[in-house]
Amino acid sequence: xxxxxxxxxxxxxxxxxxxxxxxxxxxxxxxxxxxxxxxxxxxxxxxxxxxxxxxxxxxxxxxxxxxxxxxxxxxxxxxxxxxxxxxxxxxxxxxxxxxxxxxxxxxxxxxxxxxxxxxxxxxxxxxxxxxxxxxxxxxxxxxxxxxxxxxxxxxxxxxxxxxxxxxxxxxxx
Numbered sequence: 001x002x003x004x005x006x007x008x009x010x011x012x013x014x015x016x017x018x019x020x021x022x023x024x025x026x027x028x029x030x031x032x033x034x035x036x037x038x039x040x041x042x043x044x045x046x047x048x049x050x051x052x053x054x055x056x057x058x059x060x061x062x063x064x065x066x067x068x069x070x071x072x073x074x075x076x077x078x079x080x081x082x083x084x085x086x087x088x089x090x091x092x093x094x095x096x097x098x099x100x101x102x103x104x105x106x107x108x109x110x111x112x113x114x115x116x117x118x119x120x121x122x123x124x125x126x127x128x129x130x131x132x133x134x135x136x137x138x139x140x141x142x143x144x145x146x147x148x149x150x151x152x153x154x155x156x157x158x159x160x161x162x163x164x165x166x167x168x169x170x171x172x173x
Contacts, residue, residue, distance in 0.1 A: 002114045004107050005037075006122045006129040007154030007170065009051040017046040023151065024054040026172075030152055031055030037121040038114060043067040048123040051134065051152075057121065065106055067122040070095035077127060084144030086127070086134040100135030107132055111159040129155040136164055143169065 011023030019027070031054065040057045042048040043066035052059050071094055080086055089096045110120045130148055133155055137143075146169055149155075159165040 001117065001165075002103075002111045002159040003035075003119045003156055004111050004122065004159070005119065005154055005156045005170070006107070006124055006132060007051075007128055008129065008149055008151055009043075009045070009048045009123055010054060011151045012047045012158045019047055019050045019054065019058055024050070027051045027054035027057070031057060035119055038118045039110070039120045041066065041110070041120060043124050045125070048125070050158075052109075052121075063106070065102065066122055066128060068125070069127050071101040071103070073127060080127065080130070081148060082144065083130055083133055083146045083148070084141075086130040086148075087138050087144060088135040090131065090138055096131065097135075103128065103132045104135045107108050107136075107157060108116045108159075108162065111157070112162065129153075133167060137167065 010027040011020050012018060013020050035059060036057065039060045040052050040062050041063055042052050044062050044064045045067055049059060063129045072093065076089060080089060090100045114120060133143055150172065153172055154170045156168045156170055157164050
């Protein structure tokens with residue numbers, strides 16, 4: 001088995017890129033209880049990098065694909081309240097479908113590069129984990145009613161060979 005975990009960055013003080021003290025403390029607490037990772041990937045934003053540092057994890061790679069969503073996302077985001085809303089956007093919005101498919105490919109490549117038993121953590125932004133679930137399982141109703149993720153929450157993909165065998169939503173306690 002291999003695991004790829006996608007998590008939102010910790011709380012920041014908008015419009016700043018910097019994490020709040022509460023965001024740093026929450027990330028540090030999560031880092032103390034989290035699994036260890038073979039690789040930590042961060043979006044190119046400062047807040048994602050600060051989240052990794054506060055969790056106590058060195059960043060092995062930054063990847064701009066995890067930094068911003070599809071064209072038109074900012075206008076749609078307030079309307080996307082559940083995983084099912086992301087599934088509907090993936091099915092109806094060409095840009096969401098294209099970008100979601102690209103993200104699933106990125107997740108698969110991360111998993112393929114891992115040794116058996118390996119883990120990757122990707123620190124990203126609101127909407128990214130939900131879109132990856134929508135693109136990986138567009139017709140799966142298991143998560144449809146789940147509300148979108150909050151700060152530091154995410155999803156974990158469990159791979160066996162090259163297929164996703166399980167998806168878990170990672171909520172804050």
